[in-house]
Amino acid sequence: MDVLVVSTMAGISYGMVLFLLSTGLSIVLGLMGVVNLAHGMLFMTAAYAGITVGNLTGSFLFGILTGIFSAGISGLIIERGFLRQLYKRELEQILVTFGFIYIITNLHLWFYGPYPRSGIVPSVLKGGITIGRYDFSFYRLAIIAVGAILCACLFWLQEKTKIGAIIRAGMDDPEIVYASGINLRNVNVGAFVFGALLAGFAGVVGTPVLGGVTATTGGDVIFVAIAVCIVGGVGSVQGALVGALLIGIVTSLAQAYLPYIAIYMMYIIMVIILVLKPSGLVGRTS
Numbered sequence: 240m241d242v243l244v245v246s247t248m249a250g251i252s253y254g255m256v257l258f259l260l261s262t263g264l265s266i267v268l269g270l271m272g273v274v275n276l277a278h279g280m281l282f283m284t285a286a287y288a289g290i291t292v293g294n295l296t297g298s299f300l301f302g303i304l305t306g307i308f309s310a311g312i313s314g315l316i317i318e319r320g321f322l323r324q325l326y327k328r329e330l331e332q333i334l335v336t337f338g339f340i341y342i343i344t345n346l347h348l349w350f351y352g353p354y355p356r357s358g359i360v361p362s363v364l365k366g367g368i369t370i371g372r373y374d375f376s377f378y379r380l381a382i383i384a385v386g387a388i389l390c391a392c393l394f395w396l397q398e399k400t401k402i403g404a405i406i407r408a409g410m411d412d413p414e415i416v417y418a419s420g421i422n423l424r425n426v427n428v429g430a431f432v433f434g435a436l437l438a439g440f441a442g443v444v445g446t447p448v449l450g451g452v453t454a455t456t457g458g459d460v461i462f463v464a465i466a467v468c469i470v471g472g473v474g475s476v477q478g479a480l481v482g483a484l485l486i487g488i489v490t491s492l493a494q495a496y497l498p499y500i501a502i503y504m505m506y507i508i509m510v511i512i513l514v515l516k517p518s519g520l521v522g523r524t525s
Contacts, residue, residue, distance in 0.1 A: 263434020269474025472519025
């Protein structure tokens with residue numbers, strides 16, 4: 240029972256990191272139709288920048304702010320400099336953003352070196368609670384709490400605000416939105432940068448949960464983020480949350496009870512969902 244409880248809680252904390260990473264990707268894909276394979280690089284860029292500044296200043300908060308800023312600027316450069324000419328051209332989007340994976344990976348190798356970096360854990364969150372024979376860290380509990388709060392805020396933003404209504408309308412019928420006099424292009428840019436900011440936040444706070452960051456992390460996490468979008472469904476906060484928690488919990492439980500197949504569980508879940516419900520568990524319907 241102790242293993243079940245600790246593994247489930249670990250899966251939830253991992254799932255919250257995936258949720259923060261994947262929400263922006265899901266909304267951008269649903270709203271703009273942009274397949275941004277470089278989204279994981281924003282996560283990695285923020286992680287490296289945030290960890291470096293956090294270690295230099297001794298401030299976890301400065302590290303988070305630096306990571307968020309670096310991811311936001313990088314996302315804005317990618318969208319304004321390259322992707323804005325490629326809307327509704329999926330093949331070109333994939334090729335361009337896939338190229339960014341190699342460019343940014345090699346820039347990080349050149350600047351930071353090939354060695355992994357461990358995440359920053361504030362002193363106040365060191366230690367943990369005892370569950371039977373095991374300890375569960377305060378930091379992971381904080382990740383769960385922060386993820387839940389941000390999820391509630393994002394859901395409110397999506398369902399209860401004017402900008403949320405515009406985004407949902409833009410996913411369902413962009414022509415009507417343009418006809419109403421709303422400049423959906425500005426909304427697209429804002430949504431893209433906001434998704435980058437969320438990925439940046441996830442990069443800094445999620446690195447300790449992932450066990451560190453390397454120059455290949457960005458290329459690795461994008462496939463997990465895509466799996467979350469497929470499983471949960473594209474275009475909604477609740478879809479990203481359901482997909483992230485399902486993958487996080489099942490993967491964590493598999494590592495505890497079925498370690499030999501744990502690495503495949505994400506793909507097994509994804510294939511099952513694609514067969515049974517291709518739009519995702521909470522996929523939007525027009």
